[in-house]
Amino acid sequence: MPVLSPTWxxxxxxxxxxxxxxxxxxxxxxxxxxxxxxAVIGKLSRLxxxxxxxxxxxxxxxxxxxxxxxxxxxxxxxxxxLATIYGETDAPVAPGxxxxxxxxSLLELxxxxxxxxxxxxxxxxxxxxxxxxxxxxxxxxxxxxxxYRPNSRARMMRG
DNA sequence: CCCTGATTCGC
DNA sequence: GCGAATCAGG
Numbered sequence: 001m002p003v004l005s006p007t008w009x010x011x012x013x014x015x016x017x018x019x020x021x022x023x024x025x026x027x028x029x030x031x032x033x034x035x036x037x038x039a040v041i042g043k044l045s046r047l048x049x050x051x052x053x054x055x056x057x058x059x060x061x062x063x064x065x066x067x068x069x070x071x072x073x074x075x076x077x078x079x080x081x082l083a084t085i086y087g088e089t090d091a092p093v094a095p096g097x098x099x100x101x102x103x104x105s106l107l108e109l110x111x112x113x114x115x116x117x118x119x120x121x122x123x124x125x126x127x128x129x130x131x132x133x134x135x136x137x138x139x140x141x142x143x144x145x146x147x148y149r150p151n152s153r154a155r156m157m158r159g
Numbered sequence: 160c161c162c163t164g165a166t167t168c169g170c
Numbered sequence: 171g172c173g174a175a176t177c178a179g180g
């Protein structure tokens with residue numbers, strides 16, 4: 001990893017695009033890449049990747065939060081998901097068809113390949129899951145369940 | 160108040 | 171070009 005201060009490298013921009021297309025919120029994208037939320041939004045704007053200004057959140061369930069119960073639903077980050085899988089010894093969450101035997105580089109990604117990032121950008125072993133992703137989905141079956149958890153706030157959009 | 164994304168504007 | 175500050179909406 002170079003000593004230079006990394007601005008927006010190609011890897012980060014690719015990650016940014018992919019997470020954006022995956023439907024992750026800017027907050028989650030920012031936390032995952034390691035920059036501020038505004039940095040992500042600012043970059044997206046410069047790339048003309050904003051979804052117009054009709055963002056207007058649809059997640060107003062939080063307004064009906066129970067009075068005596070302040071359970072904070074933290075954004076589900078990738079490392080939290082991974083920790084859930086690999087970190088828990090007595091609660092094996094069968095990830096399904098997650099298999100690291102098919103991992104590939106960015107350039108080897110195709111429509112039917114899982115785009116789940118492995119390791120961190122810039123690392124020697126940085127790559128993507130590469131498993132078969134069904135029906136135009138960006139991730140394989142196992143990773144889709146992680147990326148699209150109903151509990152996450154990454155599910156807004158009109159519903 | 161909390162959250163979200165979008166734009167502005169100094170750097 | 172970058173991103174913190176600010177704005178705008180829910």
